[in-house]
Amino acid sequence: MMHCWKVRSRLVAYIHGELQPHERHLVARHLEDCETCYAAYLQQLELTRELEQVVPFVGADYRPDFKRVWAAMQSETVHSRSAPRLQSLHYGLAALIVAALFFIPLTFGGNEITFASPPTQPAPLTVRATPGGTQPIEGTAVAMHIVADVTPEPRRNLYVPLTEANTTP
Amino acid sequence: MDPQSETLEAIINRCLQSDQTAYAALYESCAPSIYRLCYGLLMNRQDAEDVMQEAFVYAFKNLHRYDSTRSAFKTWLYTIALSRCRNLYRRKRLPWMDFASLLSPDLPAPRSETPESRLMETSAKAAVEAALAELTPRLREAIVLRYGHGLTYREIAEVMGCPQKTAESRVRLAHERLRGVLQPVGPGLLEELIGIEA
Numbered sequence: 001m002m003h004c005w006k007v008r009s010r011l012v013a014y015i016h017g018e019l020q021p022h023e024r025h026l027v028a029r030h031l032e033d034c035e036t037c038y039a040a041y042l043q044q045l046e047l048t049r050e051l052e053q054v055v056p057f058v059g060a061d062y063r064p065d066f067k068r069v070w071a072a073m074q075s076e077t078v079h080s081r082s083a084p085r086l087q088s089l090h091y092g093l094a095a096l097i098v099a100a101l102f103f104i105p106l107t108f109g110g111n112e113i114t115f116a117s118p119p120t121q122p123a124p125l126t127v128r129a130t131p132g133g134t135q136p137i138e139g140t141a142v143a144m145h146i147v148a149d150v151t152p153e154p155r156r157n158l159y160v161p162l163t164e165a166n167t168t169p
Numbered sequence: 170m171d172p173q174s175e176t177l178e179a180i181i182n183r184c185l186q187s188d189q190t191a192y193a194a195l196y197e198s199c200a201p202s203i204y205r206l207c208y209g210l211l212m213n214r215q216d217a218e219d220v221m222q223e224a225f226v227y228a229f230k231n232l233h234r235y236d237s238t239r240s241a242f243k244t245w246l247y248t249i250a251l252s253r254c255r256n257l258y259r260r261k262r263l264p265w266m267d268f269a270s271l272l273s274p275d276l277p278a279p280r281s282e283t284p285e286s287r288l289m290e291t292s293a294k295a296a297v298e299a300a301l302a303e304l305t306p307r308l309r310e311a312i313v314l315r316y317g318h319g320l321t322y323r324e325i326a327e328v329m330g331c332p333q334k335t336a337e338s339r340v341r342l343a344h345e346r347l348r349g350v351l352q353p354v355g356p357g358l359l360e361e362l363i364g365i366e367a
């Protein structure tokens with residue numbers, strides 16, 4: 001014999017025909033013998049009938065309008081086709097700006113190109129030999145030719161060809 | 170070809186061959202139930218229409234991904250529509266009742282002819298809609314899928330993306346909540362509503 005609490009928890013599934021045959025049989029037998037559970041069953045049955053009658057009609061007054069969906073689909077297709085082009089334009093502009101920033105010093109600085117590098121350690125100093133030896137001259141402006149011992153990083157190829165593959169996010 | 174006599178599978182195959190009339194046929198056959206699902210969950214006409222359109226556009230564009238061996242087309246479409254409804258009520262937090270639509274004269278086709286019985290049905294529907302709106306989204310989904318669309322617990326679980334036991338619990342819990350709201354008043358509420366509106 002099934003306990004009342006167990007039967008109550010299975011009543012809705014019982015009404016919906018969702019119980020396995022064995023469990024269904026147990027619930028049915030319990031309902032024959034237990035008045036309290038039978039009353040609960042009737043309540044659930046009444047609610048089930050009410051919902052079955054009403055819920056299928058909630059929102060049932062809609063008139064399908066295929067043209068609207070079709071138009072939306074067409075416009076989305078056009079959008080998704082044009083989007084990569086717009087993106088490649090953005091990438092192109094960015095590449096152009098980076099390239100411009102990179103090449104501008106070449107046009108101004110001639111051959112003396114210095115590359116900025118992170119200040120990882122103090123640069124070694126060399127002092128140019130003067131007629132008075134290598135001692136610093138007091139009271140005069142210090143004229144030292146500082147040579148930064150920096151090896152420029154090899155230029156990275158910033159130009160990335162704009163293909164379909166790298167424009168797609 | 171008459172869309173009524175053609176199977177859904179045949180219509181889908183024609184869609185995949187870019188036949189626009191097939192898309193129209195597929196839409197005509199599925200749109201009413203998808204709208205009912207969306208409206209039942211969102212309780213707002215405009216939202217339901219927008220979400221339904223979004224769902225169909227997605228489904229049409231991804232029709233080639235639909236695998237008939239894995240799920241019924243109806244279930245696949247319901248899953249798409251449900252996920253879009255969830256996105257919307259996540260954004261909006263709470264659904265609201267579209268009271269204007271409840272009181273509008275073009276409410277669902279009456280099942281009986283007399284004005285009294287129609288009014289009673291309208292009131293019963295309004296009461297049930299109000300009770301549905303009180304449920305949490307997950308419980309409302311379970312009830313709408315079960316009663317509005319006749320899905321089995323297994324199908325509900327598939328559409329809701331949860332185990333079958335969870336789907337069953339949600340239907341049962343929703344029943345408990347609705348019983349608390351609808352049954353203490355029962356037919357008395359209907360009479361009261363008729364009295365107010367008459």
Ligand SMILES: [Zn+2]
Nearest residue numbers: 004034036037
């Ligand atoms: Zn009992």
